[in-house]
Amino acid sequence: MITLTHYLVLSGILFSLGIVGVLRRKNLLMLFFSTEILLNAVNIGFTAVSKYYGDLSGQIFSFFIIAIAASEVAVGLGLLVLWYKRSGTVDLDSLQMMKG
Amino acid sequence: MEHILSLIVFFPLIAGIFGFVINKENVKTFGISVAFVEFLLSIVLWIAYDPTNSGYQFVEYSALIPQFGVGFYLGVDGISLFLVILSTFMTLVSLVALNIKKDIKNLVITILFLEMTLVGVFLSLDMILFYIFWELSLIPMLYIIGAWGSGQRIYAAIKFFLYTFAGSALMLVGILYLGYQYYLATGTWSFAIPDWYLLVLPFNTQLWLFGAFFLAFAVKVPMFPFHTWLPYAHGQAPTVGSILLAAVMLKMGTYAFIRFSLPLFPDASVYFLYPVAIIATIMVIYAAMVAYAQKDIKQVIAYSSISHMGIIILGIFAMNAEGITGSIFLMLSHGIVSGALFMLVGVIYDRRHTKLMSEFGGLATVMPRYAAIFGVLMMAAVGLPLTVGFVGEFLSLLGFYRVSWEITVIAGSGIILGAVYMLTLYRKSFFGKVVKEENKTLKDLDKREFAALIPLVALVVILGVYPKPILTTIDMSVRKTIQTMERKALLPDTKKFLLKVNSIGGTK
Amino acid sequence: MEKYLFVALFAPLVGSLFSLLFTAKEKNTITAIVTSALLLLSFVSSLTLLVSIHDGLTLHVKMMDWISAGNLNLPFGFIVDNVSVIMMVTVTLVSTVVNVYSMGYMGHDKGYNRFFTYISAFVFSMLILVMSDNFVGLFIGWEGVGLCSYLLIGFWYEKESASWAGNEAFIMNRVADLGMLMGLFLIYWQFGTFEYDKVFAHVGSLNPAIVTSIGLLLFIGAMGKSAQFPFHTWLADAMEGPTPVSALIHAATMVTAGVYLVIRASALFSLIPEVGHIIATLGAFVAVFAASMALVNRDLKRIIAYSTLSQLGYMFVAAGLGAYWIALFHLMTHAFFKSLLFLGAGNIMHAMDDELDIKKMGGLFGIMPYTATLMAVASVALCGVYPFAGFFSKDMILAAAFNGGNFYIWFALFIGAGMTAFYSFRLIMLVFFGDKVHKKLGFHPHETYPFVLWALLPLGILSTVAGFFEKPFEEFVTEILSKYEITIPHATELGLIFLTSAFVILVIVATIYKYNKGGFSKQLENMPIYLLLKNQYYIPKIYEEVIFKPYYRLSTFAWKQIDVKIIDFIVDLIAKTLYILGQKSRKMQSGNLSDMLRWMVVGIVALLALAIFYRPGM
Amino acid sequence: MLNPISIKIATLNLATLTPMAILAFGALAIICIDLFTKRLDKSFFVMFTLLFIFLDFTALIGLNGPSRGFFGVMLVDGMSMLAQGIILISSALFIITALSNKPFKEFKKAEYYALFLFMIVGFQFMVATDNLILIFIGLETASLALYTLIALHNRNKAFEAAIKYFTMGALAAGFFAMASLILYALTGSIELGVISKVLVSRGFAPGAFTLAGVVFMLMALGFKLSIVPTHTWTPDVYEGSSAPLAGYMSVVPKIAGLVVAIRFFDIFLSSQIQWVQDILIFLAVLTMTLANITALVQEDVKRMLAFSSIAHAGFVLTAIMVGGTQANSAIFLYWILFMFTNIGAFTMLWIARHKKNLWGSRYQHPFTKFSGMVKVAPMMATLFAIFMFTLAGMPPFSVFWGKLYLISSVINSGHVVLAVIMVINSAIAIYYYMKLIVYMFLKDPITEDGNIYIANSSTPIKTIVGITLFFTVAASIFVQPILSVVTELIKSSGY
Amino acid sequence: MFEAIAFYTFSILVIGMFGIVVFSKNALYSMSALAGGMIFISGFFFLLDAEFLGVVQIVVYTGAIMAVYGFGMMFFDTTRDIKENIKFKKIIYTLALLSAIFTIFILMAPVYSVRVEALYPAIKDVGNIQMVGLLLFTKYLVPFELAAIMLLVAMIAGIVLVKVKMEETPTNIEVAKGGK
16 A cells, blocks of 8 residues: 555655755756756655645645746756856856855 | 033034035134033033932933833933033043144044044933943044054954944843833833833842943953953054043943942842952052053053052942042043043154153153143042042042952052052153153143143142032932932842941941 | 131242242242242241140131032141141241252252242141141141152152152052051041041040051051151152252151151040050161161261151150150151251252262361351250250150150160260261361362351251250140150159260260271171161162062063963954854855755754754653 | 636735736836837836836735735735835835946846846745745745846856856755645645644644754745855855845845745744744854854955845844744844845945956955045945944944844843844954944055946935935934834734 | 555656666766656656646656756757766765655654645546646636746746856956866
């Protein structure tokens, strides 16, 4: 019997995977991939809760999260393009002008 | 006379703002005129003041934040009256003595601004208002020391500012806590001091609050071991800064002790009496010793201020009318005397650009008038009778004798050590032969310097011979403060103590 | 009569203020004339008052309020009674003489005007001291004379030693003043007032322990002003000042203020005989101690100064033993002959271009006979030879000592008298007789101005005849001071007088004989006792090593080590620590995005850990 | 089968939506106008924007809360109105600074203004609801627009700032989503009101699960509020963006975040959950202390101000911890006063913006740049000094009153030690504010030319400075009216 | 039973895919794995009776988002293996491990044991899509509209950002690189 906990744990595992990606990626593009994983992990959780509670709000939330993910991609890539044009790299370590 | 206090507080500010427009050449004259008018106003206040009334007079109140109990609340009583006059007077004198050319306009405006804050501190009857002026007074002094000082001026200015600001941080918590206590007791917010006088606090609360206020006042006074900002500030400050710092600003701390610590926390004050008295005694002796070791004339006077402030603290914590009245008078006299001494150091610094004793010697031959005035003020500083310095010192020590003769004896050695460093200073710089070539051609005091110094010397003598009108006025209000303490005292020990120190006779 | 009081009191002040106007100007004889005239006026007024007092009047004036705070109400009050009027007369008389004398003595000094300012100011202070009706008023005068003394000792401020001596005098007096101040405080808190009348009226009902404390504290003040051991060193050093000053302040008037205080507070001291005993013992000790130092000293003025010290010791013996009127009497006679002695010495110095070493003089009698005569008279009076003034007063003191049964005190005084005789005549012999050493050294001494000598004449006369006023004096002052009954048999008393006189005269004769023969051999000078005496028992050195230098070192330590290296260091350390922490925390802000993200995750992880493991009240 | 649904317009309470609708319309209008007429001057855009902000403001004032609209999604209560008011006023102040003397590319673009208006819409939604979905979308709308606005400043640093901000924002968005998931899993609702009820009814069990929700929410909101350890973006982003935008960022996103935080933490604080209180105290202390200490060593005024605004946020966090009417009123009082001052201060930097780099460092506004400014530009220096002292909480200037009321509320809740830590922090803080003053007033000038300090000034900007200065200096008079309004509104919202 | 098999299968697949996304050195693999993972996630949605979401997931993610990423990859020329200078690996993995443990530990707590009354219960016999549609256009109308604005913002932002012309001189870029 697959319970809600199964889904939530899966969601947690995926979220952690996303965090690993966010932590170790130096390539900004691939770092953005990881943030997508974070949001998707949450989506699974929402839908599962929605199902088990018989409440639709979770699905709606997931829906909006997808929309948000899409918007973020647009802006994020826009910024990356800008930076790439300027510096020729999307390596995160190139963003070191400001510190201290 | 309705709004004379507001006028006295804000006149310098408004005049200072006008000052921005005035031509650079005339700004000093403007400043002197303003300070003079301000001084006249304070004299008018004195004349109009009813010395038989011990309460607050010319009270003005307008609510600022009624919801939070903060109001623009001014009033004057015998304790503050003369400190206000001292502030206006010393500002006037220091402006007369001013001979800085650099950025004179900014300087004059800053001094006027400072005057406002000083007067405001003494006239505020609302704790928040008091705190405002208390903190505001740091800004002009920071600028004066930092911009017109010498040597490590910026270090000194920052040190002064940070130290005193940090010191009063806890006071803010104390104020707010007290406000809350008042709120709990009465259901309304108020930061008005007369209201607070009605508030009886539990002993433990008193202890904590006393501590919070103490730190702020101790730094300002400055009490040992919070005094190290003072030598730097004085050492680097221009003459005008030193005068106002020593003459008026240091008094803010001791004034606050009388105004707040004693009547608000009578039990705690008595409880902490001995620690405070011991600190004060250390101040007196330690500062006198350090002063003796100094090589710089100005530093000697700076440390001597600490020493004198120690006696003032003792007088305050005598908690009897003699001691407190004496300490207030000593505040006035120390204001006049230290101000004048700093001015005198300024005179010689202007001529030689050094303040080291070793650079001088034999000045009495070259500058006899200067030497004479210095001598008079030195004698006032060491507390010679019939000078202004004696009355306060005598009364303060007299008052504290009732509390503890042992401590009084030890602190009283300050009058010996004071003579030691002062006379040594005088001997090294004024006596002996003129050795240095550049000293042989020094000019004696000029008219401007005379104009600034003569009033001070005159006051030193007049107030030394006839201090009574001032003393009685102060005494009235001091007695009232003591009555407040007696009324509010919780512990039987406190009551017994207050009764004892305020009565004559009885065996030891 | 009040106007006489005010005239007597304020005439010197007026004089002082008048000459103050001229201080910065060239020498102007008018200052000297005006001040002298005013001092004379003061003297005349004092005399008038004396007469009135004698007729039974007592003046008690409250001029104006001074300090009032709490329970304290302190007016400027003056009292002229039998005791104070004696002091007034003495002070104004001696000061008038000294002032006139100084016109000659200071004639060539560039501080001429300044000098007269100080002298008059001193007289004013001294008059306040003696006329005040309360302890604080006395303290005003007390400090005032201290100030003038400081100024006058350091009159030649260009001399390093003079300014040093001035400081020493002032500071040492301050030490003692502290004691006195404490005494005043104690009085106030017991009586609520400082007025003599009220204090003395109630002193009897007080706890004896407190009275003892008051007495001791006041006496500490008296010790300082009267230069009693251990405060005595300043007096010898004070001889750096101009000689008229030494005569007026450090012989006749100011130094006797301590004695005056004890006399004034006799009502108090008479209640505490044990303190009186201490005073007497100390006085006796100083009488011998100071005299012994005078034995070997070669400095003209220091010898006289030690003599003054010794005589002050005599006075304290009398005062301590309750013979207040005798003390006062000796005070007065001493004022006459000691100032005469000093002024004579001043003449010599004037003649010898300020040379002070008596071994460099000799044979001056031929050159300045009048001075010599006056000094001889003064010396004889000092030694207490009949019929000179000193005889009467000094013998009374010896009798009083014997009377109280304090034979060791008597013996000490007896020895002291002998020593006095020796050093006085050693001085006379070395200065006025014997070889004219000064000629070899190239001095050209000469007699001083006649008017100066005339001015000295009154003192000379008084030194001679004052003793005969003993009885009227006793009657006069014991109207308010307690009587002192000599209880020993009259024969014993006479015997003692004879014994003392004989001893003194013997010593005088022996001294004259010895010095006529050429004095003592040089070898004596290597004896330890000689060195001890010559170095003033090493006391100045001890003070220097044990107090002055360590104090300076301690001060420097307090400044350099405690203030700068500890307290300020801690203050700066707090600031620096914050700053260094800032630099450390700045590393958190590495600017690297990865690090930033990691910090966020660190936050999450840490808080989650807390959520799991930290559960207060859940 | 679904039944047909009929909804009466009146029940929707359209009014709750009007303020946002006005702005959204304005934004679209700008884009459309730009389509048709090219080469419009920036003054047109600015005034057009301002006009819509004004309309929005009037619409806002017309509302009377507390009321809900659109099926309970919209929540117009006193707090949201206050927050919207703050957002709109600072937006108005900000947009005027676009009228600078020097030309800047971004201000020529119509999109800039459109995005700006959309951003405001986002923030307004964020504060005007208790629905987590709407909060999230509002947040993202505003954030995405803000990232773009930063990047449009068109400097390398601006891009760097935008990317850093964006990336961290994405992670924070993940946290927010996770928090919502946990809360949803716990309560089956995504509305704070319902969540609160359910949680309370169950006694917040299971503990760790609930607290995990708090943790994720705290970090997500903490990112907006720049709470340690999510604060690291702040200095870099402020440095990279234009000065007025940095000032804007230090006020507006934070007040939006604060409102959400107040709403969210109220659930736990009114039930006296010790853990939440402790954590908030801990984070608040950590935030202000770390920020203050780091600010001490900054070499650039803008970065210093960034750390200062972190510290201010830490300050305000304490009031969130306290909860209750006084504390919440204190937050808003503080923030209103802080808004004027901080925008004023950043505008001063904007005025001093100058291309020439006389001071040879990587910074745009290093402290050395302002050396001896009082000699060459005394007025500017004085104003700057007033702003600095105000930020330091020097009485009687505006922020002092906020600080006073805030610390008072902390004390009243019995956290005296926390109050002491707060004042000690403000004592540390004064050092770095004073550093600038020391440079301006006490050091010798580096240049004779005072123009470099006012190169970018123009009448509108001066007006802005004048307004902010007025509210800063004369605060003593305004505190009472502001406070009474704030208290009334907060009370009416039930906090 | 079917549910369990499907759940575990999809779980392994998704975790595997996302593992590749996170750990792969090749951006192309990474992206492809991401796309795959997204599709598998939609499987969960279908499993959970959220058909609408499943469709949206596939359409939006794989159809739109991945396309944009693909475009980005081409632009950035990151199809080859990329070198990443990863420092402090230990810290990273400790953090990751801890966060995983904590998150999972917390999420394992049984929450649904207490039944919660559904606010918006799914109505029987009404399709998922219908229900979602109903909610979106009533209750969630405002968020929906705001989401529209958000997408508009994203669009404008994307366009404006890509349009930006470079202003600063190359020296500044040097500075930027020098900052490493």
